[in-house]
Amino acid sequence: MAEEKTGRRRWPDGYDPQRTRSHLVSSALRLFEEHGFDRTSLQQIVGDANLTKGAFYHHFESKEDLLWRIQDEYLETQREGALAVVEKGGDPLDQLRALVQLSLEGVAEHRAHVAIFQQERRHLTGERLIEVTRKRDEVETIFRSVVQAGIDAGRFRSDVSARIVTFGILGMCAWAFQWFNPAGSLSIEDVADQFGAIVLDGLLQD
The missing domain is CATH 1.10.10.60 (Homeodomain-like)
Incomplete structure (x- = not known):
């Protein structure tokens, strides 16, 4: 160059x-x-x-357009990955574990995207805000459908709200951008295993 x-x-x-x-x-x-x-x-x-x-x-078109495209591209990768998990079918337990890993891999591979999504999406307006919110809601819906499927199948506890569980999982995974160090002693797979254990131990039906 x-x-x-x-x-x-x-x-x-x-x-x-x-x-x-x-x-x-x-x-x-x-x-x-x-x-x-x-x-x-x-x-x-x-x-x-x-x-x-x-x-x-x-x-x-503008600085806001660039911000929107950054956020939209990240959300699209998460949406496509989550859809691929549920389209394979299988046990809701395994699906939820895979979704947790997907979210954490997104943090590891697109840390800046996640940080900007968490901190800067309030600057989006109009149709751009609507589109990002729609894709974010789609990802949440996929997670929630897996949690609800586990509840309905008797795999997960029936006394929990699928919506609250979903918010907790997504928040826990997203916040990893604040502390996860790719050069640290734990790989993202190690973190995903521990997060998965925390989530699933709390959800599994006795």
Whole structure:
């Protein structure tokens, strides 16, 4: 990769829209997480990516549009993963364990996405907010359906609310972005095993 005298990135093999978009998203993720959405300017994003505002507006309508796309892409990966778990069928116990692992793997692989989703989604407005809320609710519904299936099948305790259990599981998994260290002594699989044990020990019918 080379640079023009203006400081703008110039790919040696020609303009690459996907690479340009990827650099803008990576810069936004880093800056939004470090400084917050409000305190990050569009100029800081393009400057950090070593690109121009023209390149930015080729891919995104605004800073809010970029925030929405970051959150939407993360939620879509979680939604697709959760759907794949339930579409396989099987014991609700195994499905719930797999969903816990899916959530924690999302935190490990997309930590900045999760942090920004938790801290910055209040800045979305209009249709963007509606769309992110819809996908978030879809993920919650998938989790809740598995918990309810376990209750209905007599695998989980009948004296718990599937809705409250679901909120507890998702909150516990999402908050791992605050403390999970990929370079630490525990792998995300180790954490998933322990979280799964905590959740399932509390849910299993005696």
